[in-house]
Amino acid sequence: MAQKVAVLGTGKIGEALLSGMIRGGWAPADLLVTARRPERAAQLRERYGVDAVTNAEAAAAADTLILTVKPQDMGTLLTELAPHVPADRLVISGAAGVPTAFFEERLAAGTPVVRVMTNTPALVDEAMSVISAGTHATGDHLRRAEEIFAGVGKTLRVPESQQDAATALSGSGPAYFYFLVEAMTDAGILLGLPRDKAHDLIVQAAIGAAVMLRDSGEHPVKLRENVTSPAGTTINAIRELENHGVRAALLAALEAARDRSRELASGNG
Numbered sequence: 482m483a484q485k486v487a488v489l490g491t492g493k494i495g496e497a498l499l500s501g502m503i504r505g506g507w508a509p510a511d512l513l514v515t516a517r518r519p520e521r522a523a524q525l526r527e528r529y530g531v532d533a534v535t536n537a538e539a540a541a542a543a544d545t546l547i548l549t550v551k552p553q554d555m556g557t558l559l560t561e562l563a564p565h566v567p568a569d570r571l572v573i574s575g576a577a578g579v580p581t582a583f584f585e586e587r588l589a590a591g592t593p594v595v596r597v598m599t600n601t602p603a604l605v606d607e608a609m610s611v612i613s614a615g616t617h618a619t620g621d622h623l624r625r626a627e628e629i630f631a632g633v634g635k636t637l638r639v640p641e642s643q644q645d646a647a648t649a650l651s652g653s654g655p656a657y658f659y660f661l662v663e664a665m666t667d668a669g670i671l672l673g674l675p676r677d678k679a680h681d682l683i684v685q686a687a688i689g690a691a692v693m694l695r696d697s698g699e700h701p702v703k704l705r706e707n708v709t710s711p712a713g714t715t716i717n718a719i720r721e722l723e724n725h726g727v728r729a730a731l732l733a734a735l736e737a738a739r740d741r742s743r744e745l746a747s748g749n750g
């Protein structure tokens with residue numbers, strides 16, 4: 482059988498992955514998609530030149546099935562899919578929270594399942610995709626998942642017990658940075674800057690800081706200290722951040738995201 486990959490439930494994350502795979506050189510003829518609504522299927526066909534098929538047809542034709550529906554829709558999808566998935570298919574779940582055991586219980590005995598938590602920077606090939614093996618997934622299955630997700634950014638293997646924490650950090654992570662940029666742009670408005678200039682200043686500060694975090698080899702504390710002059714501007718801002726409990730708020734926020742990922746484990750959230 483051809484080494485085809487099917488993305489089942491091609492919404493935001495499914496499309497981000499699909500577009501990245503095509504940018505990375507996958508032939509559209511080796512890719513299949515499924516969608517719940519005919520107009521969405523037509524849109525994907527038109528945008529990417531891929532075949533949009535039913536979930537059962539995808540299971541029959543592709544050797545790797547990537548399931549990217551919402552956690553709450555996973556049970557329904559698996560009920561529909563289970564009779565059509567031969568046990569030699571690699572099933573990759575992109576859903577938050579749902580453990581590999583959930584899939585193994587519903588699919589043919591021995592089906593290899595890999596759980597992946599990626600994030601939306603897949604759209605610009607800067608994703609972090611965190612990968613864990615289920616009971617029947619071998620090194621080859623993990624490498625296959627890495628080969629697919631490496632096309633849209635970095636990959637990292639973790640034990641499945643760390644997936645809920647990884648979801649809180651990197652799956653949801655981009656949203657925290659967008660939230661901070663939005664709030665700091667508002668601060669620029671408060672200080673009298675036009676919105677477009679405030680936006681550009683904060684976005685470039687974020688990009689510069691991100692590249693230094695990635696490339697300088699320095700600890701974030703050292704990088705922050707380098708910005709923080711004695712009796713200067715930055716330390717006055719830092720004092721306010723500490724006074725308002727921003728560090729504690731982040732600890733609580735990521736803990737809440739981790740807890741929600743755990744709650745989604747039942748697949749009916």
Ligand SMILES: NC(=O)C1=CN([C@@H]2O[C@H](COP(=O)(O)OP(=O)(O)OC[C@H]3O[C@@H](n4cnc5c(N)ncnc54)[C@H](OP(=O)(O)O)[C@@H]3O)[C@@H](O)[C@H]2O)C=CC1
Pocket residue numbers: 489490491492493494495515516517518521536549550551552554557558575576577578598599600601652653
């Ligand atoms: N958004 C993010 O940043 C991230 C999301 N994830 C995970 O990715 C998954 C998808 O999230 P996201 O892309 O945001 O959600 P979307 O709602 O954009 O995508 C899910 C898609 O699945 C379709 N769908 C649902 N049921 C079926 C079915 N039975 N057959 C075919 N298609 C179906 C939906 O159709 P319809 O359009 O009709 O609703 C929708 O297009 C979730 O499990 C989430 O936890 C992981 C990492 C990051």
Ligand SMILES: O=C(O)[C@@H]1CCC=N1
Pocket residue numbers: 577648652653
């Ligand atoms: O908010 C969510 O549940 C999904 C999973 C990680 C990012 N978005």
